Amino acid sequence: MTINNEIKYQTLIETAPDAIFIADMESGRILETNERAQELLGYSESELTDRPIKTIHPEEKTEQYLGKFQEAVEQESIQFSKFEDGTQVYLVTKNGERIPVDICTTVVEGSTGPVLFGVARDISELKQYEQDIEQLAGELAVVNRIVRHDIRNDMAVILGWLEQLESEVDGTSQEIFERLFRKSQSVVELTDNVRDYVEMIEGDTDAHLESILISDIIETEVAAIEQGFDEVEIVVSDVPKEPVIANSMLASVFRNLFHNAIHHNDKSVPKITVTTENREDSFVIHVADNGPGIADDRKSEIFGKGQKGLESSGTGIGLYLIGELIEMFGGDVWMRDNDPEGTIFSVELQKPE
Numbered sequence: 001m002t003i004n005n006e007i008k009y010q011t012l013i014e015t016a017p018d019a020i021f022i023a024d025m026e027s028g029r030i031l032e033t034n035e036r037a038q039e040l041l042g043y044s045e046s047e048l049t050d051r052p053i054k055t056i057h058p059e060e061k062t063e064q065y066l067g068k069f070q071e072a073v074e075q076e077s078i079q080f081s082k083f084e085d086g087t088q089v090y091l092v093t094k095n096g097e098r099i100p101v102d103i104c105t106t107v108v109e110g111s112t113g114p115v116l117f118g119v120a121r122d123i124s125e126l127k128q129y130e131q132d133i134e135q136l137a138g139e140l141a142v143v144n145r146i147v148r149h150d151i152r153n154d155m156a157v158i159l160g161w162l163e164q165l166e167s168e169v170d171g172t173s174q175e176i177f178e179r180l181f182r183k184s185q186s187v188v189e190l191t192d193n194v195r196d197y198v199e200m201i202e203g204d205t206d207a208h209l210e211s212i213l214i215s216d217i218i219e220t221e222v223a224a225i226e227q228g229f230d231e232v233e234i235v236v237s238d239v240p241k242e243p244v245i246a247n248s249m250l251a252s253v254f255r256n257l258f259h260n261a262i263h264h265n266d267k268s269v270p271k272i273t274v275t276t277e278n279r280e281d282s283f284v285i286h287v288a289d290n291g292p293g294i295a296d297d298r299k300s301e302i303f304g305k306g307q308k309g310l311e312s313s314g315t316g317i318g319l320y321l322i323g324e325l326i327e328m329f330g331g332d333v334w335m336r337d338n339d340p341e342g343t344i345f346s347v348e349l350q351k352p353e
Contacts, residue, residue, distance in 0.1 A: 014034055016034055017036065018036060018122075019122070022117055023116045025116050028053050030049060030056075031115060037120070040091070043094050061083075073116060077106040077107065078104075080102075091120060101121060141198075156188070159181070162177070186263065196321055209246065210246075212247065214242070214276075217250050219236075222234050222274075229270075233271045237276070242283070243352055244351060249325055250349075257347070260345075261287065272288070273288045275288075282351055283348070284349075286344050290338070290341055290342045292341070292342075293338070293341060331347065332348040333345065334346050
């Protein structure tokens, strides 16, 4: 059985999931619509037929819509969801509701000559999603301010008080004091990680990748560790003074690796060794420690890969953040056992082309 073109055409029009409007190119009047267009706008077929197409758009933007109609006629094919000034394009229903749409138009040959064939896709759900994202971003900004200022400032005061008390603590109270001090430092570190995490998901960080000197980052973070911890030994060997592709948040990667090597270390003097492997298109920075190592059953999910957000089974937000940042930079990160003890974390970063 052969299906003629007329039947094919009508079938495609009527089963299309988007609203379809066919308009006269000279008068701008609607010649034909499909059921989805009638359903979306709340008009019957007869109410839409012969109606000026400008009347299904907001009145206050009539000139802009007519301009787009003329542009579509002249260029024969255009797609748009916003005007040049950034305002959204809408269809207006029979009861006055505005529906945000993405419109695609093309000039086609009709039975009596060329007509403008327009497809309007309802993007209400997409716009709602965008609004939800904007609201979430605003809420994250509030969280970021609280973490960066309120909590961190209070913890700085607490640490200051503890340092003043240190000389007065002895005997059985010394161990309690040290635990308190370490936990306070951990809270400060957590605020840094939350700040970095929020900043990572707040903006379009992919668009801001640039050439970063890896040596500057490592030197700064090593100096911070040596200043913040009395009992720690860090050996850095031959870090190249060459750039890698990253951004300022690369500092968070090495800050977390260094803190992880110290906080999870069972030695009286944690030791960290930093070495670099120079590959053709990348540098691999190895951060080795002399700690207790990581159990085999935790290694596969150590960076939270394959898990959802902070519900991962890794060692916390710090290592999860490392995995997310390195992926953003187009690099890789992995770990293996150190010999004879401890763990080696390896961070691969791409060289600029």
